Amino acid sequence: MPGTKKLLLIGGMPLLLLGSWFLPGWLGFLLTIALAKGLVVLGLLLLMRAGLVSFGQGLYYCLGAYTVGALGQYLETSNVLLLLPAALTAGLGVATLLGLLICRYRDIFFAMLSMAFSMILYGVLVKTMTFGSSDGFNVAPPSLFGWAPANDNGPLLTLWLALIITFIAALFVWRYLRSPMGYAAEAVRENEIRVEYLGRSVQRIIYTKYLLAAGHIDPEMAYWTTSGEFVFIALVGGTSHVAAPLLGAILFELLRTYAFEISPYTWQMILGISLLGIILFLPQGVWSLVERYQARLKSS
């Protein structure tokens, strides 16, 4: 069984990349954003499995984005292979330092402290006029070693990048969850520090291409409501499988786009009712539907 799964994964990737060629632009863009958010939630998933909820995930999202934005502005580079590792290093550096402090806390204290750090970054950025204060600034479209895709294919490059990075990160988390350490975290919840570091190291990959996709960054990314959105996605998707947050993120983005269309005045209500519905009827998230289906397959 694991063998075929692996084959499916490895074979599915090129198919996805190819398929994205035929997507309409708006859907490609939406998917890129969804994958970026899914990646952050992947980090959140690791924490949640250990019983910790972070309301400060936006910190890393924003930090990565601003690293790329600032580098693009001052070094005048848009090479993703340079920008991505730079954002990764920045996120990792901050996570290592904050991790030392935050890992001493649990429960609500953990959530509040993580949120506090995120809000500090928000406060600093709003006061920073060189970065455009709350208006943010635009980021140059990404390129690969000087090769910039033609205007129409720009979003496609970021989508591919998002797919590949998500794939690698998801594989990494999947392996981790299957390792003795991963099980330990779930069972004993003893290993929070470990989990936390790992959770952190996963997310930072994300924001980078998120912002490459969006082409615009602002301090709102570190605001607590952004982090709240991540928690929302985690709840929608569930935390039982690495694919769950990705599914949750795509669902969330689609839901919001159509909610905007159906009722421009009360779209928040549609989101709220959907979340309530999921909590009431699918407390393990949307992914539990897949699990039920698998269980039924096995039993029959």
Next chain:
Amino acid sequence: MQISLIKKTSVAGILVAATLSSAAFAADDYKLGLVTFLSGGAAGPFGVPAKNAADLTIEALNNGTLPAPYSSKGINGRTIVPVYVDEAGGATKQSSEYRSLVERRGVDAVLGYISSGDCLAIPAVAEQLKTLTVLFDCGTPRVFEENSYKYVFRTGPTATMDNVAAARYLKDNFEGLEAVSGINQNYSFGHDSWNDFIGTQQVLNASTKVSTKQFPKIYAGQYGAEISALMVNSSQVIHSSFWGGDMEAFLLQGAARGLFEEQTPLLTTGETAMFRLAEQIPEGTILGGRGPFGVYAPDNALNSWFRKAYTAKFGTPPTYPSYKMVQALLGLKLANEKAAEKVKGKPTQDDVIAAFEYLEYEGPGGTVKMNRGKGHQASMEMVYGRFTNKNGKPAITDVRRYVADCVTPPEGVSSSEWIEQGLKGAKCN
């Protein structure tokens, strides 16, 4: 089986309904994406008044009941069909929604955006998708100062002139002004407003001192500490770019503590509250309307139609976001019709863009000249006056009008440079 049959028929029914409803959009409609805040803190003061104005104007345009030169039906005879989207969710979300509007819902043009962050992010997408886009309300001058765009126009003036004109108004009306203070929201618009104001103030009157400057957070609602600071460090004039609920809360709380007994508030967006808070606004308060809008609008046929129709339909006179919306719609209509006249037939988008550049037209707020940002950015006159309620009827006295070239940087100079260089090249009346 029974269930699956029901399922199938209902799915088929939905599909048929969907095709029917999409067929209801005739090929000759002008589909217009309209983006303003419909939820959140900016919806009440800006988003909804703008949407109301859009509803009213589009209906009148489609019926051909507007005064000349806008009396022809729709846009080039095509019925305008609005597609509304909420501006909430931030710049990234809006980029995504913009793509949806253009690629999925097939709009002919997009008109909207109140938040400056959105106005900075959207043009890049508009250029990518090659779609005519009109920004109607946002104020940051950075949009056309940092970039030039082919497909993007802004029919509203920038926020620079609000604060340059505010400082000019003080020079003309407050002799021997020694000190000013400020209270602005801690975000881009607040910081920019204060910097432009105090920069100009120091050019015009280098000896002015700043007693205190406060930057509480946006939507704070409680200003006890800031009011104390303003009372202890008193000055003659308090500059504030607060808007919406924040401005109203500050006015009420400040008045209750006697803040305005010795100090005159200068509210750059105060016009929006003039009728609602007529009893609470201190006598002599300096009110701005971000252009010649609302009570500052000129006496022309278009304006009297608009004020009458808007007041009749919504029960309150229109404020500046409503004016700016009408102005954007009329600019878009006129550019389309000028282009059609020129090519004697159905114009392409490029024809419309060519006609829109350097367009000059009359809106309900007076003359709009698209003469900045390579013909893509409007400039207008700016007006300030002082509030009075002496006769039991809210009114404006001591009105001063500043022509566009007096309060707007010349083409090719950024606002911050212009103020730093002492307003070089300003031509005042």
